[in-house]
Each structure stands twice: as structure tokens, then as C-alpha cells.
Amino acid sequence: MPAMRAIDARPNGPHTITMAKYDTTELIREALDAGFSQAGELNxxxxxxxxxxxxxxxxxxxxxxxxxxxxxxxxxxxEDAAERAAKYSYGLLVQTIGTMEDDFDYQAMLDTGEQHKRNFVDLIGALKTRYDDILPMGAGTCSICTACAYPDAPCRFPEKSYSSMEAYGLWVSRVCEISGIPYNNGKRTITYTSCYLLK
Ligand code: SF4
Known part of the structure; x- marks a missing residue:
């Protein structure tokens, strides 16, 4: 675990009280319907x-x-990442959990990762039908294109592309822990975690 040298981007400082602007139960239900294994409010x-x-x-x-x-x-x-995220007042954490036959079941890891990506992109689409401005952060880099246009040409889908939670500098296991959602979900399971920030 690295020593903490962090940028605190919580909106309005460390003692913000989030208004009940979003229905967490409904958002969790929507996430489960999208295929995720579990979800919860991001603290x-x-x-x-x-x-x-x-x-x-x-x-x-x-x-x-x-x-x-x-x-x-x-x-x-x-600093750009922290500034961007500070505009949002609510977060939803989502996870896809796969079962492995043994600790080296790479196929299960790959399949679960692909399933998580599909769930993640599908829920971006669903949330965007209701909310103009959301900030999705994935479990891996943007893979919308088979080969990214970087650095030879501009991003092909700037409105759809996304960064990972790690690219934002978020320590994912800690985000889960603080939010009361398990980062690991048991022996011989693999868990992928992403989130969406809403204004
Ligand atoms: S959408 Fe943009 S960032 Fe994503 S893979 Fe394509 S070019 Fe790269």
C-alpha cells in the first residue's frame, strides 16, 4: 500500500452531506438488470x-x-482528474463477479472482464438517456475501438470513451472499502469494479 499523498476533490470539502437526489435502491436494481453482480452507493x-x-x-x-x-x-x-470529478455529487459502484475453477483460470478472468465491459457500456447508455452529464470510470482502459487512434489521430468517440478508475488515481480497493462494498468476493472468484459519478 503506497503512502498517502493525495488530492482531495470532495465537493465542498470533507464534510459534505449528500442530498438524497438519487434513488440508490432504484439505481442498484438498474445495475443488476444491466448484468452486474452487485452495486452500491459510492461514498x-x-x-x-x-x-x-x-x-x-x-x-x-x-x-x-x-x-x-x-x-x-x-x-x-x-489535478485535471480531481477537478473533473469534483463537479459530481453522487456515485454508484458496480461489480461483475466471476467464478474460477482454480486460481489460474485465466479464461474465467477474461470472460468476466469482457462481461463487465459490456455491462459497463450498456449502463452508460441507459444512464445517459436520463442524465446529461455523467462521469463513468471503468475497470480498464477504453476499448471501444479495436485499436485506439492514439497518438496518430484524435479520439474517434470522445463522447463515449472513458478512463479507468486507476487512471483517475483512485485506489479501487480503498474506494470499495470506504463505500462498504467488498473488493474481493471470496475464494476462487474474480471481481471487476467500475463506477459512475452523477451531478
Ligand atoms: S474511443 Fe477514443 S480512447 Fe477509446 S479506443 Fe477509440 S480512439 Fe481510443
Whole structure:
């Protein structure tokens, strides 16, 4: 766990009280209908943007650093990410949980990841029919195109593309913990987590 050196972007400071503007029960139901395994309200106290998480992106373990418009460095600075997120007053966390036959069941990991991506994009579409301005953050980089246009041409779908929670500098397990939602869901399971911020 990296030492905390974080940018606090909670709207109106650390003691904001979120008004009951959104029906969490209804949003959870909608997320489950979209195919997610579980969902819950994201505690805005968890929106702490950590340069250390960005540093992990730079280590390029996912082979996307510097290869996608929605990954660092092209997606902007950690300060930009915090400023963007600060406009939103409500968050929904969503998870897709897969079962693995053993600890090396890569097929189950891949299949669950693909299912999560489909669920994630479907719910973006559904939420956008009701809310003009949402901020989706995925479990991996934008993969709308087979090959990202970066850096040779502009993003092909700037209105649809999305960054990962990690690209925003969010420490996903901590976001889950603070929000009271398990990050791990048991032995021989794999969990993918994403979120949506609403104004
Ligand atoms: S929509 Fe296409 S071009 Fe834009 S970030 Fe996603 S993959 Fe890259």
C-alpha cells in the first residue's frame, strides 16, 4: 500500500452531506438488470486522487500506458482528474463477479472482464438517456475501438470513451472499502469494479 499523498476533490470539502437526489435502491436494481453482480452507493469520501496510483500506471503492467487517449499521460494530470470529478455529487459502484475453477483460470478472468465491459457500456447508455452529464470510470482502459487512434489521430468517440478508475488515481480497493462494498468476493472468484459519478 503506497503512502498517502493525495488530492482531495470532495465537493465542498470533507464534510459534505449528500442530498438524497438519487434513488440508490432504484439505481442498484438498474445495475443488476444491466448484468452486474452487485452495486452500491459510492461514498464520496473515497474520492481521493492519488499520484501513487498513477505511478503504478506508469509501470505499464497493463501495456496501455501511453497507448490510449484515455490513459495517462494523454488523459491529463491527476489535478485535471480531481477537478473533473469534483463537479459530481453522487456515485454508484458496480461489480461483475466471476467464478474460477482454480486460481489460474485465466479464461474465467477474461470472460468476466469482457462481461463487465459490456455491462459497463450498456449502463452508460441507459444512464445517459436520463442524465446529461455523467462521469463513468471503468475497470480498464477504453476499448471501444479495436485499436485506439492514439497518438496518430484524435479520439474517434470522445463522447463515449472513458478512463479507468486507476487512471483517475483512485485506489479501487480503498474506494470499495470506504463505500462498504467488498473488493474481493471470496475464494476462487474474480471481481471487476467500475463506477459512475452523477451531478
Ligand atoms: S474511443 Fe477509440 S480512439 Fe477514443 S480512447 Fe477509446 S479506443 Fe481510443
Amino acid at each position: 464520496l469520501e473515497a474520492l481521493v486522487f492519488m499520484p501513487e496510483v498513477r505511478d503504478m500506471c506508469r509501470a505499464d503492467r497493463c501495456n496501455q500506458y501511453g497507448r490510449n487517449w484515455r490513459c495517462p499521460p494523454a488523459c491529463g494530470s491527476i
